[in-house]
Amino acid sequence: MAPTHIEHIGIAVKNLQGSIKYYEDILGLKCYSIEEVKDQKVKTAFFLVGQTKIELLESTDPEGSIGKFIEKRGEGVHHVAFAVTNLPEQLKEVEAKGIQLIDKQPRKGAEGLNIAFLHPKSTHGVLTELCEKA
Amino acid sequence: MAPTHIEHIGIAVKNLQGSIKYYEDILGLKCYSIEEVKDQKVKTAFFLVGQTKIELLESTDPEGSIGKFIEKRGEGVHHVAFAVTNLPEQLKEVEAKGIQLIDKQPRKGAEGLNIAFLHPKSTHGVLTELCEKA
Numbered sequence: 001m002a003p004t005h006i007e008h009i010g011i012a013v014k015n016l017q018g019s020i021k022y023y024e025d026i027l028g029l030k031c032y033s034i035e036e037v038k039d040q041k042v043k044t045a046f047f048l049v050g051q052t053k054i055e056l057l058e059s060t061d062p063e064g065s066i067g068k069f070i071e072k073r074g075e076g077v078h079h080v081a082f083a084v085t086n087l088p089e090q091l092k093e094v095e096a097k098g099i100q101l102i103d104k105q106p107r108k109g110a111e112g113l114n115i116a117f118l119h120p121k122s123t124h125g126v127l128t129e130l131c132e133k134a
Numbered sequence: 135m136a137p138t139h140i141e142h143i144g145i146a147v148k149n150l151q152g153s154i155k156y157y158e159d160i161l162g163l164k165c166y167s168i169e170e171v172k173d174q175k176v177k178t179a180f181f182l183v184g185q186t187k188i189e190l191l192e193s194t195d196p197e198g199s200i201g202k203f204i205e206k207r208g209e210g211v212h213h214v215a216f217a218v219t220n221l222p223e224q225l226k227e228v229e230a231k232g233i234q235l236i237d238k239q240p241r242k243g244a245e246g247l248n249i250a251f252l253h254p255k256s257t258h259g260v261l262t263e264l265c266e267k268a
Contacts, residue, residue, distance in 0.1 A: 001162035005184025006140060009214060011260055019258045026228055026257075027216065028135040049216065050139025050185045075259025077211040080143060082161065082183065094160055123160075124153045125209025126145055 001090050003082035007113075007131050008046075008053035010079040012069050016058035019075075020045050023054060037110050042066050044110050055081075055110065079117070081129035087114055090130055094118065106132070135224050137216035141247075141265050142180075142187035144213040146203050150192035154179050157188060171244050176200050178244050189215075189244065213251070215263035221248055224264055228252065240266070 013019040016034070023029045029047040036043045041064025047054040057078060059067035069078055084090050087106045095101050102117035109115035109131060118128040147153040150168070157163045163181040170177045175198025181188040191212060193201035203212055218224050221240045229235050236251035243249035243265060252262040 001160070003161060003163070003183050006143070006186045009140070009143065011258070013258050022258055026135070026231060026233055027137060027262075029137070049137050052140045052184075052186060073207070076254070077214065077260055080211065097160055099160055120210070124145075124147050124156055126211055 001084060001093065001130075003084050003130075005051040005083050007081040007083040007129075008055045009077060010055045010057055010081065010129070011076065012066050012078040013056050013058055013075050014070060016043055016045055016056055019056050019058075023047055023056070029054065033111070035110055036060065040064065040066075040109075046111070079127040079129050081115070081131050084130050084132055087116060087130055087132040091116055099123070108134075135218060135227065135264075137218050137264075139185040139217050141215040141217040141263075142189045143211060144189045144191055144215065144263070145210065146200050146212040147190050147192055147209050148204060150177055150179055150190055153190050153192075157181055157190070163188065167245070169244055170194065174198065174200075174243075180245070213261040213263050215249070215265050218264050218266055221250060221264055221266040225250055233257070242268075 020031050031045050033046040041061040042057045045056040057066045100119035100122040102119050106114040106116050112134050113131045115131040120127045154165050165179050167180040175195040176191045179190040191200045234253035234256040236253050240248040240250050246268050247265045248268055249265040254261045
């Protein structure tokens with residue numbers, strides 16, 4: 001695998017509007033998209049800084065993974081996403097090397113990307129997403 | 135403020151060598167530097183992916199901030215660093231807007247950068263570093 005860049009950093013927040021205000025007013029970034037991803041039970045907001053996006057994630061259901069994350073750990077970085085090419089092949093390769101996959105096949109994520117997660121038990125504590133443009 | 139890119143993502147790990155092996159063998163990144171930062175009580179390893187560095191942080195003292203972080207939360211993302219220009223001015227500006235600073239003045243960080251941290255209580259849960267080339 002040779003990721004080209006950090007595609008995004010996913011950050012769990014309690015209140016999307018309040019956090020958007022922080023990223024805009026304090027860090028000077030510009031929210032360019034708000035999108036609900038129903039099957040992930042989140043509402044997301046995106047900012048671009050250099051090559052990398054900040055993806056804010058607000059839970060829309062306390063039983064969803066972001067809802068549970070916030071309940072357990074509070075707000076903070078939820079995952080790191082690496083941009084790769086040939087995602088299905090990369091998944092096979094890392095699984096063969098003993099990495100535990102959350103998604104054995106790519107699925108659709110926010111912004112229409114093909115995505116798959118690696119389990120943080122296999123990645124030294126960082127919930128890791130691999131993603132590829134469709 | 136208008137950060138140009140994500141300068142690095144700081145990741146707390148229990149064992150630097152084991153984590154270097156993961157980032158090299160699984161993610162295909164190349165560790166280009168290992169550096170001890172004594173006043174932060176850490177040993178660091180750096181990888182470059184696109185514009186952004188991955189900075190692995192192994193505690194050298196359980197009483198240091200990384201030692202305490204690992205004790206409390208386990209391995210995982212510790213901080214996110216934004217590259218800015220005119221760091222002293224940015225610190226004044228965000229403090230005037232009510233942000234709690236950990237460092238009121240820039241100090242020296244790894245790789246000789248001038249750095250300062252914003253308190254996660256002010257930044258919606260993300261320990262945030264601003265940094266500038268010396």
